[in-house]
Amino acid sequence: VDHLRQVLLVLRKNHLFANVDKCTFCVDNVIFLGFVVSKNGVHVDPEKIKAIQEWPIPTNVSEVRRFHGLASFYRCFVPNFSTLASPLNELVKKDVVFLWQENHNFAFQELKQKLTQAAVLALPNFTKTFELECDASGIGIGVVLLQGGHRIGYFNEKLHGAALNYPTYDKDLYALVRALQTWEHYLMTKEFVIHSDHESLKYLRAKVN
Template identity: 65%
Template sequence: MIREWPSPKSVGEVRSFHGLAGFYRRFVRDFSTIAAPFTEVIKKTVGFKWEEAQEKAFQTLKGRLTNAPFLALSDFLKTFEIECDASGVGVGAVLMQEKKPIAYFSEKLGGATLNYPTYDKEMYALFRALQTWHHYLWPKEFVIHTDHEFLKHLKGQQKSSHVVQLIFKVPTQP
């Protein structure tokens, strides 16, 4: 059914597909970043305009929904790992054990977070992942994977950075 879904021809059809896809967002890595072009079409101030970016997002989501990886069951006796990433429009993370995904998280950036420098977006991705999955992670040790440039910057980061301060506010109890 999803594979044969035709390209939307109206705002209502975009909303319909986005609603269906959104229901399965936790199974699709980087969902918010992929779906970002849809929000321009859905806005009430903008008329329906289906362009290459929307079509690419539509086809990518259809592919990801029909070929979504199976999520593994969590095992609290094993170490959890978080892999974070940020793009220009969104942040995402994967909760894993033994390289198998347990859950996905993604969020479209807006407002001030959209203007963060890359290292702050990476830190924000980590903050949101810790906030989302703290009930899996507390009180055990876990592993964080993120890109090398971010880690190099983090070494010299001042604790006064607003995003670094967010990390210290993550709940430490379930």
């Protein structure tokens, strides 16, 4: 009720209006833009999970793009999404002949499994400290945003061009930069904790000194 009052006060202050017919009050959870939001956190809409489970093996580039588009919408639930989806990305590149092979099928099935078994993500609490866990591999970077051990979201990105040749400590630093850009609205207002590879941080500290 307190939160509802705050929202209504903000609407009144800014002379904004809400359509009562499209509002939902006093419920345990609400489906919003393909997500189910409750006091326990955020998870994927069960109807979307069903659609992903029943998605047939793609037979052409357009079908791969449609599946990848749906999967990408929920990438914040899947660690290492970019790395997992890499074979499918290669398949839809311009001038690439469509040929569905074992690596494409593995990526397709793995993404389906990860998405249909995606855990509930916690809601951010701005009275608690945010934490970042950064990691980098040969072809990608990944970051987890947490609070008190509870995962709030995942960010991951496949590396391209010169970034593929970065040393590990530079990839770790790049992962941190991308995390700050992605979650700026959470992180820039207060102190937060970074967890990363100790040797890389030691090297960077030495370079600064």
